[in-house]
Amino acid sequence: MSIEQRILDLKKKHSAVILAHYYEDGEIQDIADFVGDSLALAQFGKASDAKVILMAGVVFMGETAKILSPEKTVLVPDLKAGCSLVDHSPYEQYLEWRHKHPDAICVSYVNSSAKVKSITDITCTSSNAEKILAAIPEDRPVLFGPDRNLGSYLAKKSSRDLILWPGACEVHVLFSARKLFELKTEHPDAIVLAHPECLDEVLQYADVIGSTSKILNEVKTNPAKKFIVATEDGIFHQMRKERPDAELFQAPAEGSCACNQCPYMKLNTLEKIEQALESLAPALDIEDGVAESAQLPLERMLKVTNGESIDWPASFSGPN
């Protein structure tokens, strides 16, 4: 029996669903019940009736699912599947930053730890960040982190001053503006697509900037025949399925490495997924108190995304 069939049998046995991010290997995306960007994974996980969710993504994605549905078992095949943005935002320093700006609304990019989320007012992903920002009263200062590149892109787009945390994605900062310019010069008819975690000097050459789902949607709907893509290479799997007629180029990195592969996303394998479904482990367990406090900013994000209005706290009243 193939490993794919064994996984399907285990999934049935435990009434589990498999959720996969676009950055996973194609063979993982192909066995998933749902493939999406960070926001869609959070929404799907929350709406699902399944008792067990296997998150084929990184740990913060599994934590988000668990915080939004504490009663469900959330499996992450490899607990080492972190994120450089989580590593760049240690809780103690983040808390200190918050205390320095008690009147500000603090927006946490969903690529952050549960503990950091627990001391922020609202979360966002790259697909709803502009909407979240627009919902914050104009007279309130805004703290945005941990991704400074997404933050500075948002500041420019909204013409609003944001106080930025200095974190970055170790994958997206490696794309080279110089080489992208050269590639675009070679293929002037290509549409350049970029994730907002890229450096500003790369984003300046992009025709479309957005989340993984926005980038994928552009390839689906834009009749152009050539696309240059500045994000992680897992996304090419769905792009090739959608547009076998199009020529897809990876945006080049400065070195000659496989820089556009997220080392954390790529820790997941079919073998680890089978193992996790067999043993129902590792299952995420979020510290008491942290899960409850992190639920509020995530629920606020989902409400604003759905067009609902929310109340904003007058000032920071979190832990010392």
Ligand code: 13P
């Ligand atoms: P998306 O929310 O656009 O899927 O991005 C997630 C991510 O980790 C980007 O590096």
Ligand code: SF4
């Ligand atoms: Fe984190 Fe970057 Fe990997 Fe996305 S691509 S999970 S931001 S390290």
